[in-house]
Amino acid sequence: MQVAAGILIDASGRVLITERLGDSPFAGLWEFPGGKLQGDETPAEAMVRELREELAVEVGDSEHFMHLMHEYADRSVELDFFLVHSWQREPIACDGQAMEWRFPADISVAELLPADGPVLEALLGRDRRV
Numbered sequence: 001m002q003v004a005a006g007i008l009i010d011a012s013g014r015v016l017i018t019e020r021l022g023d024s025p026f027a028g029l030w031e032f033p034g035g036k037l038q039g040d041e042t043p044a045e046a047m048v049r050e051l052r053e054e055l056a057v058e059v060g061d062s063e064h065f066m067h068l069m070h071e072y073a074d075r076s077v078e079l080d081f082f083l084v085h086s087w088q089r090e091p092i093a094c095d096g097q098a099m100e101w102r103f104p105a106d107i108s109v110a111e112l113l114p115a116d117g118p119v120l121e122a123l124l125g126r127d128r129r130v
């Protein structure tokens, strides 16, 4: 399964995380908005569509940030994460999911979906380089 997610990052370095809804074992954990690729979409196209659907934002300037694979109990997931530096409109939680702007240093890896550890690490590394 191929998934693309967008990491909205504001001028102060905070990133937007959303709570995962539903009845999966991971409900209540946090993730970066995104979802599965559809049809012949590229990961970048899927990320733009998912952020439109989930947050009602129009992605502007973005860059590929990280590619990773994760084996969940029932599926193997290939994930592409993008840093989104600019967007139009204020993000809205379209599905009623909780939404928070957080500094990466204030996010605990245990709050995030299990695949997202390396992404948090990379965000923290990025902060240290500044």
Ligand SMILES: Nc1nc2c([nH]c(=O)n2[C@@H]2O[C@H](COP(=O)(O)OP(=O)(O)OP(=O)(O)O)[C@@H](O)[C@H]2O)c(=O)[nH]1
Pocket (backbone or CB within 6 Å): 003, 004, 005, 026, 030, 031, 032, 033, 034, 035, 036, 070, 077, 079, 113, 114, 115, 116
């Ligand atoms: N959006 C998103 N998905 C992630 C992240 N990390 C991660 O492991 N995933 C996995 O990637 C998949 C996301 O696709 P999705 O959001 O469309 O999944 P879903 O099962 O809710 O879709 P569905 O309800 O339409 O079937 C899930 O299996 C999720 O566990 C992340 O940071 N963001």
Ligand SMILES: [Mg+2]
Pocket (backbone or CB within 6 Å): 033, 034, 035, 036
């Ligand atoms: Mg989703």
